[in-house]
Amino acid sequence: MSHPILELQAAETMADQLKHRRERLVERDQVQAARNELIRWDQARSLMHQRLDELAEQIEESEADGREIDKHRAKLEAQLKTVIAPREAEALQSEITTLSERRSQLDDAELAALEDQTRIEDDLTALLGQEQTLRDAFISADAALNAVATDIDGELTRIADRLDGLRAEVDPALLKRYDRLRGHLVVAATTLSGSRCEGCHLDLSAHEVDDVKDEIAANGVADCPQCGRILLR
Ligand SMILES: [Zn+2]
Incomplete structure (x- = not known):
């Protein structure tokens, strides 16, 4: 981790x-x-x-x-x-x-x-x-x-x-987002496993996976397009 x-x-x-x-x-x-x-x-x-x-x-x-x-x-x-x-x-x-x-x-x-x-x-x-x-x-x-x-x-x-x-x-802006998500979600930050978000357990489309990977490569983290959780590799 x-x-x-x-x-x-x-x-x-x-x-x-x-x-x-x-x-x-x-x-x-x-x-x-x-x-x-x-x-x-x-x-x-x-x-x-x-x-x-x-x-x-x-x-x-x-x-x-x-x-x-x-x-x-x-x-x-x-x-x-x-x-x-x-x-x-x-x-x-x-x-x-x-x-x-x-x-x-x-x-x-x-x-x-x-x-x-x-x-x-x-x-x-x-x-x-x-x-x-x-x-x-x-x-x-x-x-x-x-x-x-x-x-x-x-x-x-x-x-x-x-x-x-x-x-x-943790970066302060990311921490703020994490805390906001944690206000209503047990899991706020999770990983992308293959094409699946480990937070909502939904499979992302190939296009979405590419976008998420690009964003992680650029910023270190991305948002799950399905549930809004913080996604990492
Ligand atoms: Zn998700």
Whole structure:
């Protein structure tokens, strides 16, 4: 690569590619995936705590209700011992039976809640056991991203350091044209390869190729008649 404008173009193309690569690093996706895992983990932990709080409240209420029922039933049973009229005794007995049924339902519900509590506590213990692994995975994914990004940044800095020198070697008028083209084109300066412009990849007519070659011979550079890019041999 002889002409400084082509070296400048190559350096800037390399910088563009590195910036593009830096934005689309697979390591960046891996950091995001590890972060999402941690977020899901934290949500699951919150849900389990919330469910455990609800169950504790439910169990406490069951026990308070149970104590009330027991108190009421004991009172009715005491009354039953003093009652003589069979109809009154029957009514009391029926009320006691209803209370016993209600008590039994409460016990069943409380037992189910206690089983849920045990199961969720086990799940929570298992979940908490995953925390360090997930945090370590995030930290190492983040470190891997930083390592790759730092390498790219180092390369970008080296290229940026070279750019001033390369720009100083290019004729100011040509540099101005190059910068204007670079405003809307990735490749502003390229070569003629046979009859093909390597910028727009179109074949020039034999006549156009002759004109371009003449102009390059006279001025060192020419314009591509198809795309307007700076053409060199
Ligand atoms: Zn072209």
